[in-house]
Amino acid sequence: MPAFMLLMGADPAMESGAKPTPEQMELMKPIHDYNEKLAKAGKLVWADVLLPSSQGARLIAEADGSLKTIKGPFEHTTGGYAILAAKDLDEAIALVKAGPTNPQHAGRGLEIRQIVDLESLPVPEEVKAKGREMRGLMKKNAQALSK
Numbered sequence: 001m002p003a004f005m006l007l008m009g010a011d012p013a014m015e016s017g018a019k020p021t022p023e024q025m026e027l028m029k030p031i032h033d034y035n036e037k038l039a040k041a042g043k044l045v046w047a048d049v050l051l052p053s054s055q056g057a058r059l060i061a062e063a064d065g066s067l068k069t070i071k072g073p074f075e076h077t078t079g080g081y082a083i084l085a086a087k088d089l090d091e092a093i094a095l096v097k098a099g100p101t102n103p104q105h106a107g108r109g110l111e112i113r114q115i116v117d118l119e120s121l122p123v124p125e126e127v128k129a130k131g132r133e134m135r136g137l138m139k140k141n142a143q144a145l146s147k
Contacts, residue, residue: 010079
């Protein structure tokens with residue numbers, strides 16, 4: 001089944017880095033419940049919230065091949081992401097739209113992008129084999145993170 005990445009724009013509360021208030025946590029409960037429902041249905045593969053952009057950096061490729069580092073905060077940035085399993089883009093959109101919304105996220109953009117399927121790439125078999133090997137290593141690394 002195809003995989004899609006949901007990129008969630010950061011809102012001011014997320015970017016502040018402040019601990020969520022009990023009221024904010026209460027507003028998030030329906031979203032957490034919906035995410036649990038999606039995970040149990042095999043539709044939500046992974047999701048995480050990101051720390052504020054003030055604790056991050058952007059690397060910009062220069063013409064000479066070097067990378068220029070710009071430390072945050074950033075005006076427009078991503079606040080979290082999710083990996084969804086869906087048969088197509090329309091189903092991924094429907095999964096996101098079916099979920100509850102939070103008033104504190106008003107104006108926050110969401111972007112859904114399909115993740116390239118390694119097996120469908122028009123590359124030699126040895127490149128695909130190396131990709132499968134790398135995915136196996138990355139899966140082990142992801143499992144180690146959750147311990």
